[in-house]
Amino acid sequence: MKLVATTIQGLEEVLAQELVDLGARQVFVQKRAVEFEGDKRLLYRACYELRTAIRVLLPIEHFRVRHESALYSKIKKIDWSQYMNVNQTLAVDGVTNSKYFNHSKYVALKTKDAIVDQFREKFGHRPDVSVIAPTLRINVHINEDQCSVALDASGDSLHRRGYRRETLEAPISEVLAAGMVLLSGWKGNIPLIDPMCGSGTILIEGAMIARRIPPQKYRSAKFGFQNWRDFDAELWNEIKTTADNKIIDAKVPILGFDKDFKAVRVSERNIMVAEQEESITVARQKFEKLERPSQKGVILMNPPYEERLKTGEIEELYQMIGDQFKHEFSGYTAWIISSNMGALKKIGLRASRRFTLFNGPLLCKFHKFELYEGSKKNAH
């Protein structure tokens, strides 16, 4: 089968590597997506085990289209009774990047109309739409005049891992947090520290990577493929059991800090839901007061970018981060993500690696700093 996994812009290569590790063939990187080939086993594994995928799609039709009426008639030509029956429910997600179709919601609406009209004409009544838990989720992607229609094997988006019950402002997506940990190359052999942990996403994704816990282990929602006609429950159980049997214990401390008491409380709750209390410890502490908790370690952090801070304050914050890196954390490696390029410069260290990532709509830099012991050559 030809399959597609979608992701955040900037994580395509990481996702491609995850797919190669799962045994996918013909892996091709696209913008915000990776195409690959595999069988049903790989499809189920992709949904359960990929950390940087948002959706896993099975394309069923591809055609050229420039007008909404043509979209309607081409969608209607597909025999939808192969995939669902009239008493089941559907949802359509539209994605457009086209001068012919400006509104993705409209594309979704036209597609849904074509499908329900087909059922009405054939059976005298139509299936209902369900946004929350549809039987069949359909994805329509239009790039200029190229339209791709796919069944969504993931169902509910894969960033919803099921452990994040509470968030504070500006939480990072679980997919982005996992991507940052994978890009950093941290494998769980030296301590991991997030000194501005917010709701704890980086810590939890880190613990799950170190312990090889499948990212969807705590998901309660069904996957899309579980509603498909060809669903193989035995194969699915085998895949889940095999992946769950690979879980190992944490080898090193994973530590989170935040100056905000509420952040510590929210992190602790999320950590509890993810059953990671044994692996992760969080405490209330300002980064400016934090003393190195171990001889060596990796810092991964997502500080505020600037929202609601007064002019000048954000530069001071990043300058303080740089000072702490230099004076308290020599011997460490630090990774920081931010959309504020001016503030990033205030860290006053030269990055040894730089990636571009998107945090929602925000273009961000993800920088690595090697904090050599007593080294000044690193500083500007």
Ligand SMILES: C[S@@+](CC[C@H](N)C(=O)[O-])C[C@H]1O[C@@H](n2cnc3c(N)ncnc32)[C@H](O)[C@@H]1O
């Ligand atoms: C963008 S949020 C982090 C979000 C987090 N990655 C998540 O997924 O929820 C930034 C966090 O930095 C914390 N923070 C800001 N200044 C700090 C400081 N000086 N010391 C420690 N924490 C700080 C804030 O309280 C906030 O929780």
